[in-house]
Structures are given as structure tokens and as C-alpha cells.
Amino acid sequence: MTMHKEYVSFQHVQKTYDGENLVVKDFNLDIKPGEFVTMLGPSGSGKTTCLMMLAGFETATGGEIYIDGTPVNNLAPHKRDIGMVFQNYALFPHMTIAENLAFPLKVRKLPSEEVSRKVDAALKMVELEHVANRYPKQLSGGQQQRVALARALVFEPKLVLMDEPLGALDKQLREQMQLEIKHLHEKLGITILYVTHDQDEALTMSDRIAVFNHGAVQQLASPTDLYESPSNAFVAQFIGENNQLFGTVEALDSNHCLVQVGPQQLSAKTVSVSDVGEPTLLSIRPEKISITPELDECDNQVTGILKELIYHGDHHRLVVSVSGVGDLVVKVTNGHRHSQAFKLGGVFAIGWNRQDCHALDCPKESFEQEEVA
Known part of the structure; x- marks a missing residue:
């Protein structure tokens, strides 16, 4: 795959549901290969809508979205080769953990031997080899979230999208998972676009943070720059x-x-x-x-x-x-x-x-x- 300077690019992207009110206003964001970028903002600020447009579950009303130099506005979600992790885990309850992880590989018609090898490697990556034959309801919330993370990574996507993935966990487990995701990102070198309303989470994990309010990015900067040098009153009040x-x-x-x-x-x-x-x-x-x-x-x-x-x-x-x-x-x-x-x-x-x-x-x-x- 030819790597472009920007792996993900939003160019003048807009979104409206009623033809009048813009949920997302002229959104521009370039993400480099291997970068961890977080979209941070209050509920209703437009950050999840941007993530869903990148995934293909929402359609941009205006502007263009690119992945590795290819325009994807009219590309079906399953052709974008994106891993996704949600807050609600979205695991299949009737499948074992190993079967859940194998599902995206079987959809891609990989040979059974390769499926087994990739599932084993993904379980090992999140230290859950011992739960391969259990069902989701037999796992704790933290274990289920790690399975969801492993499933998003098992087919080795270049890009992973995460929408409030730790929102259902208690504080201690959430902080532990923040570090686990950060370490996996560093180890695998994948590109991550992460959505949260939790400022501490964003500061802990990100290379850069885009602070959203009313459908627009208020400031895009490193965690240090956002905290030490806010560009406006909203950012100063929202971060720390x-x-x-x-x-x-x-x-x-x-x-x-x-x-x-x-x-x-x-x-x-x-x-x-x-x-x-x-x-x-x-x-x-x-x-x-x-x-x-x-x-x-x-x-x-x-x-x-x-x-x-x-x-x-x-x-x-x-x-x-x-x-x-x-x-x-x-x-x-x-x-x-x-x-x-x-x-x-x-x-x-x-x-x-x-x-x-x-x-x-x-x-x-x-x-x-x-x-x-």
C-alpha cells in the first residue's frame, strides 16, 4: 500500500440532517499514518458524526473524506478496511470469544489455518488466551472490551476507529484500559481516531486532540499545547x-x-x-x-x-x-x-x-x- 503524507483527510466536510442546521460545519482534519488523534467535545458537538462519516455509516452532506489518498464518500463501509470499537462492545452473544474474533476473518474468506493463527495472536495480544471458548456473558466488562478491541485489530487494519469505547467501565478499569490501548497503538503502529467526552482520557492517550463544540473544531493541538496554551475560552474551560x-x-x-x-x-x-x-x-x-x-x-x-x-x-x-x-x-x-x-x-x-x-x-x-x- 502506498503511504500518503496524510492517511486520513477530512476536507471541508459538512453534515446536516434537515437541510438547514449543520451538525458538522466545514470540518478539516489531516491524520498522519500511525498517529493517535482524539476528537473531544461535549455531547452533540459533532465528533461522533465525523467518526461515523469516516466509517461510512453516515454520508457527508458536503466536502470529501480520503483514506490513504482514496476518496471514500461513496465507498461502502465494508470496503474501507477499518476496525471499529464501540462502547457497547457489539459482541455476538451466541458465539464464543474465538468465534467472535474469527468472524471478520471468515467474512474476508481467509483460509481456516490463517484464521486460527490470527485469532490466537489477537487473544494473546490482549492477554485473553484462556477465555477463547467462553461466551461474552461469561466475561467481565473489562474483558469484553478487550475482546472487542482484539476483534477490531484481528484482520490487521491500518485504521481503527473508537467511539467512547471505555465509557461503560469503572474509573480504575478505564484508566487501565487507556494505558493498554496506548501501548497497543505504540506496538502496532496503527492509525487511531478516537472519540470521547472525557478530557483526562484524551490527554492521557493522544498525539493530538481536536476539541469540538457546536459542530466545529475549536482547537487542534497536542495535549500539552491544549492545556498550556488554549486558543479560546471554550477550550480553556473544557480542558482541565x-x-x-x-x-x-x-x-x-x-x-x-x-x-x-x-x-x-x-x-x-x-x-x-x-x-x-x-x-x-x-x-x-x-x-x-x-x-x-x-x-x-x-x-x-x-x-x-x-x-x-x-x-x-x-x-x-x-x-x-x-x-x-x-x-x-x-x-x-x-x-x-x-x-x-x-x-x-x-x-x-x-x-x-x-x-x-x-x-x-x-x-x-x-x-x-x-x-x-
């Missing part, structure tokens, strides 16, 4: 915990700006504001805020009252109320020099650097609601 401060831009250059937040004038990194006088939303991660910093340690310093203190084992989660600004969440490691001295009602300084404080877009209605509040 985030402090939001509403203010007005007082001064501005290409890199930094001064923002008036209540009685405080704060310095921030310019991301998506364009003019003085504009409303903006400042985004600061809780772990970027320092407790009782030295005067020269932070570009921004305010004084607040400790309103809430929660112990999380490896860190404390503080809620600090700053007059005229609002409540700020601060995460402090357990070994911090002041961690033993936190007292509810205590007054102390907190601070952060302007590079860690992003000035983002602020919908006008949000700013007005904040002012009314």
Missing part, C-alpha cells in the same frame, strides 16, 4: 480545571495586555483580544498560582481570604476569595512550605505570572451577566 476572571482590556500590545478586573489591574498574555476597551476572559490554571510569593516572583499579586480547604493526598485544593475579583482555586503540593499553616479565614497573598494568564475571547452576554452578578 481553570480560573476565569472577567475584565476589560486597558492597554494592549502583540504579546501582553493590562486588564481591569474589579479594583485590580492584572497583566496577561494576549491570546484572542484585539482592542483596548474590549471585554476579555482571563484564564489561569490553579497550579500556576503561588501562595505567599516573594515580591519579585510574580507579575500579578492580590490578597485574599481562605474560604475553602480540601485535602487531596498529594495536594491541597484551596478556594481563595479576592475582594472585587472573585473566588480563585489554587492547587498547592503537599510538600509546600506553607501547606501546614493553611487556616480557614486566614488572609494571605497569592500571585501568578502573566505568561500563565491568558487573555481570551469573552462573549458579550457573559461579560454583561458577570457585571450584573
Whole structure:
């Protein structure tokens, strides 16, 4: 097979069910061979629809989808050579595990010896050789999901699509399966397009993440870039915990700006504001805020009252109320020099650097609601 620079390509893809409302709006995404890309977003944001159009279960209303350079809009699903894993496992209950794995191989009319060899190899890959003769109902949810994964990989597809595959599992098993899928991806070098609404899952597993909202990609970047450098307010709020401060831009250059937040004038990194006088939303991660910093340690310093203190084992989660600004969440490691001295009602300084404080877009209605509040 000739490998193209992009193995999967969505070009100006649209989808509407009623001819008026676009569920997917001008979607563009290129996925390289062997890449693990996650489409992340809330329910109804269009991510699963994009996956189903790639699989061939939905038809694109506009635009073109390519797999390895071949347009597939009019290609039947079974001719796309794609492995699929769903949340509900979709195993045949009347077949043994070995028979479930053999099914896609028999459909492709492989010789029986090759079928047996591939089934054995797939079971070994997910460490389930001992359940070959059992039926799905005799397995735990985690085992069934591993069988579903093995079935998607047994015919050695170049591309595997996964739609919320771990959604039915408990937290501990879900985290274990995340690592198993990640390791299988690294070992096999297959291309994976993964759909989830779980941000931790996306951050853990992906090479790149496409964040969806209202049928459009808000940002496409590596997990680190998404978390550290969100391009807009939606991404900042959807990925990880985030402090939001509403203010007005007082001064501005290409890199930094001064923002008036209540009685405080704060310095921030310019991301998506364009003019003085504009409303903006400042985004600061809780772990970027320092407790009782030295005067020269932070570009921004305010004084607040400790309103809430929660112990999380490896860190404390503080809620600090700053007059005229609002409540700020601060995460402090357990070994911090002041961690033993936190007292509810205590007054102390907190601070952060302007590079860690992003000035983002602020919908006008949000700013007005904040002012009314």
C-alpha cells in the first residue's frame, strides 16, 4: 500500500440532517499514518458524526473524506478496511470469544489455518488466551472490551476507529484500559481516531486532540499545547480545571495586555483580544498560582481570604476569595512550605505570572451577566 503524507483527510466536510442546521460545519482534519488523534467535545458537538462519516455509516452532506489518498464518500463501509470499537462492545452473544474474533476473518474468506493463527495472536495480544471458548456473558466488562478491541485489530487494519469505547467501565478499569490501548497503538503502529467526552482520557492517550463544540473544531493541538496554551475560552474551560476572571482590556500590545478586573489591574498574555476597551476572559490554571510569593516572583499579586480547604493526598485544593475579583482555586503540593499553616479565614497573598494568564475571547452576554452578578 502506498503511504500518503496524510492517511486520513477530512476536507471541508459538512453534515446536516434537515437541510438547514449543520451538525458538522466545514470540518478539516489531516491524520498522519500511525498517529493517535482524539476528537473531544461535549455531547452533540459533532465528533461522533465525523467518526461515523469516516466509517461510512453516515454520508457527508458536503466536502470529501480520503483514506490513504482514496476518496471514500461513496465507498461502502465494508470496503474501507477499518476496525471499529464501540462502547457497547457489539459482541455476538451466541458465539464464543474465538468465534467472535474469527468472524471478520471468515467474512474476508481467509483460509481456516490463517484464521486460527490470527485469532490466537489477537487473544494473546490482549492477554485473553484462556477465555477463547467462553461466551461474552461469561466475561467481565473489562474483558469484553478487550475482546472487542482484539476483534477490531484481528484482520490487521491500518485504521481503527473508537467511539467512547471505555465509557461503560469503572474509573480504575478505564484508566487501565487507556494505558493498554496506548501501548497497543505504540506496538502496532496503527492509525487511531478516537472519540470521547472525557478530557483526562484524551490527554492521557493522544498525539493530538481536536476539541469540538457546536459542530466545529475549536482547537487542534497536542495535549500539552491544549492545556498550556488554549486558543479560546471554550477550550480553556473544557480542558482541565481553570480560573476565569472577567475584565476589560486597558492597554494592549502583540504579546501582553493590562486588564481591569474589579479594583485590580492584572497583566496577561494576549491570546484572542484585539482592542483596548474590549471585554476579555482571563484564564489561569490553579497550579500556576503561588501562595505567599516573594515580591519579585510574580507579575500579578492580590490578597485574599481562605474560604475553602480540601485535602487531596498529594495536594491541597484551596478556594481563595479576592475582594472585587472573585473566588480563585489554587492547587498547592503537599510538600509546600506553607501547606501546614493553611487556616480557614486566614488572609494571605497569592500571585501568578502573566505568561500563565491568558487573555481570551469573552462573549458579550457573559461579560454583561458577570457585571450584573
